[in-house]
Amino acid sequence: MTRTRATAIGFVAVLLWALLALLTVGSAPVPPLLLNALCFTVGGALGLIWVMATGNLSQLRSVGWRVYAFGTLGLFGYHALYFSALRLAPAAEAGLIAYLWPLLIVLFSGLLPGERLRRGHLVGAGLAFSGAALIITGGGGPGFQTQFLPGYGLAMLCALTWSGYSVLSRRLGNAPTSSVAIFCLATAAASWALHFMVEETVWPRDTLGWASTLALGLGPVGLAFYVWDIGVKRGDIQLLGTSSYAAPLLSTLVLVISGIAAPSWVLAISALLITGGALLAARASFAA
Structure with a gap:
């Protein structure tokens, strides 16, 4: 598989994450950890079926427990921190901090063997981050408040967790992608356990709720x-990290089309910033 093709495959994840907000709204009023458990159960089962259908089940036995622990902590840790941050701080500000992970991926990837951080990556990441920030904050708002510092801290840990997981995954390049199925199933098990400890069980209330939950788990x-x-193991991780800023833009467009959000000048300016940043990062990568 070529580096360009792997990068394109990785970007499919960004397109799928653009549906996260819409489907989460549709899955209400399921509490966060229960939703996490349901979705990762579906995602893990999907992966296990794929592994068995392709005859790669034997690959799972060759993966060490440290890899499984790393993957599970990455998936579970990110979502647990994200949901907790949004409970302790306003969603817009906490979400902005959590969405530092694409920028951190671009910066941290420069420390990987064989990778070089170019000026175009930095400028592109900065422009794209400005666009993402404009979308999440709506171009204004009351700003950060000290009483929400615990939530902001968890959101920062959230960004560090996913960026660290994504970059360090490159060091586990010999671990097959099929191992992600075990990551998901282990994350689901941990989420189920934690849900029954701290949450009240509230199932999806109608067909739309169940359909949204299933779609979340599948996508x-x-x-x-x-x-x-x-993408992160075989593709251009710097370009992939910067292009991840398309997720908040695409997510907003989906919400606008569905009638949940209204179009505005913020969306137009953000589109220019994100697109320009991605083009600069792409130019820097292809010039390497």
């Missing part, structure tokens, strides 16, 4: 992790 919290694994 943004399922297939997305498998294609992302291919």
